[in-house]
Amino acid sequence: MKHKICMASDFFYPNMGGVEEHIFNLSQCLLMKGYKVVVLTHSYKDRVGVRYMTNGLKVYYLPIKPFYNQCVLPLMVCSLPLIRYILIREQITIIHGHSAFSTLAHETMMIGRLLGIQTVFTDHSLFGFADTSAIITNKFLEMSLADCNHCICVSHIGKENTVLRARVNHQRVSVIPNAVDTTAFVPKLDLRTSDKITVVVLSRLVYRKGVDLLAQVIADVCQENPKVQFLIGGDGPKRDLLEDVRTNLNITSQVTLLGSLEHSQVCNVLNRGHIFLNTSLTEAYCMAIVEAASCGLKIVSTRVGGVPEVLPPELIILTEPNVPSILKGLKHAIYQVNNNIGMSPTKCHKIVQSLYNWMNVAKRTEIVYNRISLENPKPIGKQLRSYLSTGVYPFLLVVSFMHILLKILDWWIPHSDIDIAKDYKMKKSLPYKNHLSGYGNE
Structure with a gap:
């Protein structure tokens, strides 16, 4: 079962950090396993449009400028037509969002669910429960994960934190740690x-x-x-x-x-x-x-x-x-x-x-993908009911409006009018270590 995966996050190269490295390395290993992987992120200064990285990893740098701390403003509706177009063009079957801070990840996952696409979310951070920032972020995360198929945390303490603050059923949360490319990080x-x-x-x-x-x-x-x-x-x-x-x-x-x-x-x-x-x-x-x-x-x-x-x-x-x-x-x-x-x-x-081995991380993530792919997409009524538990009832109006807008776009720009992107065929003869040695090369 070869999925077509969209990694969505505000954090990606040329920005540097643990989330960026996780997305890149996991994507490279999934490409080696024969999956199609594209990355969705916002623009970084003059880096806008489609770029190709190591082993044909396609990155969409959307023409959206970051608003605060490398994250875009949560506009929800404004980016919907463009994200819908990309998801249909790339024939995405699974959306994998990264980082609780990432507005773009939550938006893409929400749009994907309304399109009937399965979603996975990886939480890379820990939050408190008392300060104003944590309360707002936790409520926003609870709303976003209410209808998410599965969550991944990078540590056991992270799983406990996510289950408590986002009120996610622990059976829908797996622990898959990060890894490191030891062929690149060697003592000198x-x-x-x-x-x-x-x-x-x-x-x-x-x-x-x-x-x-x-x-x-x-x-x-x-x-x-x-x-x-x-x-x-x-x-x-x-x-x-x-x-x-x-x-x-x-x-x-x-x-x-x-x-x-x-x-x-x-x-x-x-x-x-x-x-x-x-x-x-x-x-x-x-x-x-x-x-x-x-x-x-x-x-x-x-x-x-x-x-x-x-x-x-x-x-x-x-x-x-x-x-x-x-x-x-x-x-x-x-x-x-x-x-x-x-x-x-x-x-x-x-x-x-x-x-630590990235191929092991990819194998465990693959199990999650295969599990959620067997689930049937929820109808819009059931999706809306899943948000009732959050207690933020005005959010139902936003989701309903997005659903109506998607129906209008289906009439105005039907799926048949969108050109399907060609898949990149990676050479399978290359050894494992060469695949992860070219970080960020275009």
């Missing part, structure tokens, strides 16, 4: 400096990634130990805070801000470091620490969310999400580097290689 010890200890940080520079904690840690460590330098990759609203700390304390020589990175640059940046630091306040999985461990770095991370599930204890130093605890863990890692204590980078790489 020649890139490391011998006279300095380099601490690498790669993340979005936003509040939930603990950038406020990071700023204080940088200030304390750099003033205490001039031998330590920080290499920070990523961008976001908290970058100004790091710039201020670096300038005010006159530690510009010890702190380098690389800004947003292409994914092809990540491996080399990691290999320039001895220690990888993660200061997140909430994290469902954290792909970055797996990639860093695969490159042989010592890992220091806050003990939040699904992080304790990701790596065995011998590969990671866990701390509490506060400055004193992070400083203690980081100083312990610096001591290990100075005295050459701990596991060698090569052995770290072999352990990660044995634990």
Whole structure:
């Protein structure tokens, strides 16, 4: 049973992050298995239209500009004609949305359900229950997943969180962890400096990634130990805070801000470091620490969310999400580097290689696809009833209006008038490692 899958998310290359890597790697493995995969995302600056990436992965960069934090404005109706056209043109049978933050993913899934297409959603984040932002996001997620066929979480703690905050039946939620391409993320010890200890940080520079904690840690460590330098990759609203700390304390020589990175640059940046630091306040999985461990770095991370599930204890130093605890863990890692204590980078790489494999992730995702493909599409009346449990009754009017608009479009631009896209035939003779070595190449 060969499905035609649409990966929908606001987060994709050239943006850098765990969601982007997950979508790309999963898509590559599904292509290798013979499935058709297209990616739907919004425009990134001048990147608009259709682009082809490694192994013929087709990416639709819709002419919609992001509104806030790389997400589009939830207009619902305005993007409906274009998304409908693409789904019909590509003959999509399954829509796979990614990230609770992604407005485009939720919109595409909703439009797909009204078209009778099965939907899957992968939640990559953890949320609280008390603050205003979490309450709004959780209610929006509950509305979106009320009629979703199946959900995937990247950790067991993530599954518990999603079931509670989105009120999803636990039987409709599976746990499929992330993985890492260990053929690309290999130790390169020649890139490391011998006279300095380099601490690498790669993340979005936003509040939930603990950038406020990071700023204080940088200030304390750099003033205490001039031998330590920080290499920070990523961008976001908290970058100004790091710039201020670096300038005010006159530690510009010890702190380098690389800004947003292409994914092809990540491996080399990691290999320039001895220690990888993660200061997140909430994290469902954290792909970055797996990639860093695969490159042989010592890992220091806050003990939040699904992080304790990701790596065995011998590969990671866990701390509490506060400055004193992070400083203690980081100083312990610096001591290990100075005295050459701990596991060698090569052995770290072999352990990660044995634990994580993208083909295994794709195989488990394939089981979910096959299961939901056997379900019959719900009629519009049953779909509307599924939203009653959310208690947001005006939302029924929005869904009803979208259904009517789709019927008008079926009359105005019928399916028979839409050209069907040709499928890309991938060469099956290429070995596995070559398929995932060309991140982001067009």
